[in-house]
Amino acid sequence: AQKITQTQPGMFVQEKEAVTLDCTYDTSDPSYGLFWYKQPSSGEMIFLIYQGSYDQQNATEGRYSLNFQKARKSANLVISASQLGDSAMYFCAMREGADGNKLVFGAGTILRVKS
Amino acid sequence: EPEVTQTPSHQVTQMGQEVILRCVPISNHLYFYWYRQILGQKVEFLVSFYNNEISEKSEIFDDQFSVERPDGSNFTLKIRSTKLEDSAMYFCASSEVIGAGKDEKLFFGSGTQLSVL
Numbered sequence: 641a642q643k644i645t646q647t648q649p650g651m652f653v654q655e656k657e658a659v660t661l662d663c664t665y666d667t668s669d670p671s672y673g674l675f676w677y678k679q680p681s682s683g684e685m686i687f688l689i690y691q692g693s694y695d696q697q698n699a700t701e702g703r704y705s706l707n708f709q710k711a712r713k714s715a716n717l718v719i720s721a722s723q724l725g726d727s728a729m730y731f732c733a734m735r736e737g738a739d740g741n742k743l744v745f746g747a748g749t750i751l752r753v754k755s
Numbered sequence: 756e757p758e759v760t761q762t763p764s765h766q767v768t769q770m771g772q773e774v775i776l777r778c779v780p781i782s783n784h785l786y787f788y789w790y791r792q793i794l795g796q797k798v799e800f801l802v803s804f805y806n807n808e809i810s811e812k813s814e815i816f817d818d819q820f821s822v823e824r825p826d827g828s829n830f831t832l833k834i835r836s837t838k839l840e841d842s843a844m845y846f847c848a849s850s851e852v853i854g855a856g857k858d859e860k861l862f863f864g865s866g867t868q869l870s871v872l
Contacts, residue, residue, distance in 0.1 A: 673859060685798070685846060685863035731798060735859065741786055741850075742811055743861060745798040 642666065644732050644746035651751050653722045660707070661717040661749045663732030672736050674715040675743065676706070679729040688730075691715055722753045757781045761847050761864035768837055768871055776832045776867045778847030787830045788848040788861065789822065791815070798846070804830065837871045844868050 645664045653659035665674065676688040691699045691706045699706040707716040719726055729750050733743040760779045768774050780787050789801040802812040804822055821833045830849075834841055845868075848861040 675860060677863075682865075683844060683868075684865040685848075687860045687862065690860055733798075741803045741805070742788070742800040742813075743790075743798075744800065747797045 642746075643736075643744045644734055646732055646746035646749050648749045649747075651749055653719075653726075653751065653753055655724060655753055655755050656721055658718060658720045659722055659751065661719070661730050661732075661751065663715045663717065663746060665713050665715060665732075665734050667713075667734065667736050669736045669740075672734055672740075674706070674708070675733045675735070676704070676715075676717045677731045677733060677745075678726075679731060679748070681728070685731075689717065719751075724753050724755060727751060727753045757862075759847055759849055759862050759864035761845075761867050763867060764865065765868045766870070768869070770839055770871055771836050774834050774837055774869065776834075776845050776847075776869070778830045778832070778864055779828050780830055780847065780849030781851075781862055782828070784849035784851050784862070786810075786850045786852070787822075787824070788850075789832045790846045790848060790863075791843040792846065792866075793843045801832075801845075834869075837869075839871050842869055842871045 672693045674691045678686045689699050689701045689704045689706050691708045698708050703720045705718045729748045731748045732746040762777045787804040790798050792798045800813050802816045803810045819835045823831050844866045846866045847864045850861045852859050
């Protein structure tokens with residue numbers, strides 16, 4: 641079974657609108673961390689946001705927020721007020737275990753922001 | 756903002772040749788990683804390194820691969836005898852801690868695009 645599932649290969653959003661990128665995960669470990677990374681066309685991987693399995697509040701970082709629904713094992717990324725520079729590939733990733741030290745990535749979602 | 760630096764940005768090699776990919780992690784970080792991304796595919800974990808030894812490795816990281824921290828700043832990935840299927844973007848990453856909330860986030864370098872001909 642896939643550990644991280646991103647069901648949207650591609651998404652379009654109008655500039656200044658909000659967009660939600662889906663991510664579901666599969667783990668039986670009570671301790672895990674969830675990450676979102678952005679990969680622009682230049683190729684680098686840019687950290688966006690983190691959610692720990694024990695965090696009570698949904699994570700927010702500026703225009704990024706994470707809609708964490710633990711019972712449904714989903715960790716969707718919400719980007720508010722989309723900008724043209726948000727056009728990129730977005731990866732959801734998970735670290736399992738309290739001392740786990742590797743990330744498992746989803747297949748990614750390509751986001752295109754239209755003007 | 757501190758960053759992970761990787762050199763070279765592009766490497767072209769002949770099948771069967773050895774390549775060394777170089778990385779300088781962020782100076783106060785303790786955990787180092789290599790990931791790779793074959794064109795159009797997901798990012799895959801190769802190996803993690805802590806306290807001068809491999810802490811975890813994936814099935815991809817076979818005997819052809821090795822990692823080394825030859826001094827206090829560099830972290831290298833060596834592929835002994837490259838194969839066509841080793842062509843990929845190789846990312847180095849580092850983190851300050853593990854399993855400790857937001858501080859465990861990995862900082863990635865810009866990658867080395869390896870092309871094996």
